[in-house]
Amino acid sequence: MKQTLPLARWLTAPRPDDTPIAWLDESTWTLGDLRHDVAQLICRLQQQPGERWALCFENSYLFIVALLATLHAGKTPVLPGHNRVIQLNEQRELFDGVLSDSDLNWQGSLLLVASSPQVATQSFTFAAIAPDAYIELFTSGSTGQPKRVIKPVHLLDREAELLAERLGARLAGCRVVGSVLPQHLYGLTFRVFLPMALGLPLHAAMLWYVEQFAALSHQHRYIFISSPAFLKRLDTQLSPPPVQVLLSAGGELPWQDV
Template structure:
């Protein structure tokens, strides 16, 4: 087992010249290369005024050099989670210099003379990670080095023996060190424990299957990656090389956990926590099921409503921290029961619904907006909006025009994977007797399986309904991915259902006659459904026609309800 280094002495501790640090493009770099990198970045940061610097790197080794270089230059570090325009607009005015993939980035100074480096002050040294708060305003969460070091000791106490049982392990990751989970597990913990960190992230399952076999190996990943592991790849080498798989960012489904165990040979160790609290608890579904167990040194409690509070060295003080998580005690642990705030996780990315609503209103096309999460196995976001006059102009050009415009606005605050898939536009938000808009009422707007008919004609034997076939209709889901079209069976079902609203159509179906599908009905189309009723023959005729021509036609023959 390698000598343990507190984070305050990762660079300043003398000796240890043979200690490996990282593998970069196939070559293992030792501590001398790391210290040289830190010195080069320290010189660059020391040459600029101000105390706050921002870092954004893809390469974890270069990131670690720049991070410790900034700290040894006396700088406080900000770590943006992405480089989107809205993120940079908030970040850049708050910092004095940038490095990495950020505007005006500094470059290291490898030719600068090295200076003696003293241990870092654990409470004067720190960084800030960025996320979204329940108010919708992004939060900058400060972390003192003492907090980060305490978490290193927690992780080592909980899992160090497992990781070191087969000798020094190499640490691979599919997640970014710009976020607290990747920062702790992929960058800082390997530096403290003397494990080799892989500088490049594993971008694809094929790369994972190829490289994880060169063990012993540790994989730092997330549910978003684990649930997409294909069973068509040969995972035999990975199963032989892996000693542990860590997952965080959201609960791992039982199906994904079971599949990961089969493919990777390890039950993923899930770590539950947040940017604010650090790690709180852990579990392995194959052993613990839904129950989470507190990490070493973490105290927790739940109030009468199930709100979780924690106390640990990962926090800035000894006070209890009230989270937005709801839990139910279960033996010596707890089961998660959801969140009490308006932060949701889409593909393991925290998304503030409030921030999205503010972005929609700021664009000027909506007077009111509600972003909601639709129920289901996989969280999906939807928007209910009241268009302004400007929004109505876009809507008159087609619903897709307004939808796409609003999605472009939202890309300023969320990543593409978190964009809402469904939209509803109303004259006013629905309210209950108390004047409030219940979530269930908004969710009900998205369960439509057919459009609302605009009846152009309703006579005894003939009716014409104008249908706005919007893209959010349930029949379009999965039919077909990338090229949605209205299923023929749905067109028949609509004809029968709308026919029964106009005529005394019997319940007993006999057959279909003269059925023709000539043109596909696509999302966003407006079609006229013409219905005719021949009572003597009990035949309902139908045709779907748009400005493009006839889409489908046919007859539905019914038997008398009193026929045997």
């Protein structure tokens, strides 16, 4: 099994700059792009007094840029689990500012995150991430008020390692796509930590519709991170892309249904 990379080494492990990290349509972001974009955002974050930053993104590559920049800058990433301004206002006391790929009509401290082209090959030095660094998440609130969850980075690293051991060689050479948000624990674990730990390219967009799933290139094999709701909507009349591994969240079955 390929050795997994902990988050603290996603940027610093000796790998070529042209290593693919994420793609969207015809665009591909490489490790060189990631190093450059994270370094740029770290500089901006270090000029801000706030310590806790809410991450609100549609683009998963830019989400990873923000996550790494926040941690390497010694700040705390907070994942509200949504991009809704009304709810963000209600949760305003939970964070000092917002990092996002859209302006959200947010009236507080906001840093817009985008990928900028490199003018030349550069080398970057990143401050070490604290060994006790953590990510703060919130449950969806579907069964009541959203609950705060503190997830140490080293535990997320360990979970990715265990998943890689369990799934083994089946993951090799695959691309990762998903119909779940990376701002929740399930999506964060499988759409971000697992592919980044194994060096697998990830899709920067979330699949909302079965037509998007069917439109994926058939030139690649995929790990599909799904939900029961999405699987129920699959159209058997549409030709699916080559899926090597399908993972879906699910709740415990009532005993009478077992």
